[in-house]
Amino acid sequence: MDFQPRITAFVCNWCTYTGADLAGTSRLQMAANVRIIRLPCTGRIDHMFIVKAFERGADGVIVSGCHPADCHYTAGNYHARRRFGVFRELMDFMGIDPRRVTFSWVSASEGVKWKDVVNETVARVAELGPFDAYHELAGDTITGGEPAPDPFEAASGAETPDPLEAHEVGR
């Protein structure tokens, strides 16, 4: 069976949620892999939401809200833009492929754009495959994987850099 990615979407109530609603009532065809979580504003979306989604089995995440200058609360999306600009770089640096997270602006009238965002994200994440690397960090059974290796063994293993050496350089 083909891999069907699980995508969690965090969307703002005023624009993207309404836009997704419009996509539905317009009977637009789109991938059914996305689970939407509605929030008041993109400014309410904490980076921990993305981390938690990955922890609980998501393979990809969509964060979407009002276009700049359209925020119902005037500036929530501006604040979100700053935070996610940084968080995206942080994820990349820590080895989480940033292609797993889509950030977009979708207004209440852009049902078609929402359809495109969903379809593109699902296709991209399907290509990247399941995010087992994250799901199995604690070796539990969200995806039915093998238990993770003993962390202390992993730390001294051959494939990871010598911790002491890294420490010296890291100073």
Next chain:
Amino acid sequence: MKELRDLARKLLADGDAGVVIGWEEGRRGARPAFITTPDDADKLIFDARCVHNLANYLNPRKPQVKALGKPAVVVKGCDAKAVAGLLREAQLTRDRVILIGVRCGGVVQTPEMPAELTEATVATRCYGCDVREPKLVDHLVGDAQPEPPVTAALDRRIAELDALSPQERWQFWTGQLAKCTRCHACRQACPLCHCERCITDKTQPQWIESSSHLRGNFAWHLTRAQHLAGRCVGCGECERACPVGIPLSLINRKLQLVVKDLFDYTVTDDPEVPAPIGAYAVDDRQEFIE
């Protein structure tokens, strides 16, 4: 040194300060000292081994320091940035603290090392230092110091990591974070981790798993880094406090570079300049948003 001791003695004798927080000679190199009587002022020292960021003791949630009275703190330029951070975030008011600035020619990596600055011993944070003479001070002591030796080791290491694929970086960081025992020494040592209740201590809902498995460790270190983005002064105390040697300075420095690139912001010792997260500009960059 005499200038510093005389000043400390005067502040304590006049009753301007209840305690002078500086450095003294310890059994293993320089260590923080709390001087409460004028007679003890001669214990104070300052040299390249005075690594510690004493701004940490100005954290309003450290009652044992508060009990000593109004503090006079000896600060290097980088420490003054942390004080500015506390002022900016309303954790401190300027009249509640006396700042004694010292002209600094760079510090070594750990206080146990001999006070000789070479390219191999100088702390990585001294690279590109722009505050060798702190500005946010009440008193400035010491002679002008020569430039510290240049070491771009940290930026070199970041460039190496950036050149890897996400999978290889993941491999590197899972190896590093697997060592984390979640002792939270990084948080305790940080002068800017001053939340009344840290999110990692909250259990309802529990955003960050407290067990020290990799999943909890990733959540913690991502959050710690994100919460310090644009605020971290790069003093490196978190990494020095880490008992298992996780190179946290790499993450902090990376985010300093990101913030510089995205918002053209560098952490400053001017408390009037707002931090980039919490502020915004209408024309912020948004290439990453579809």
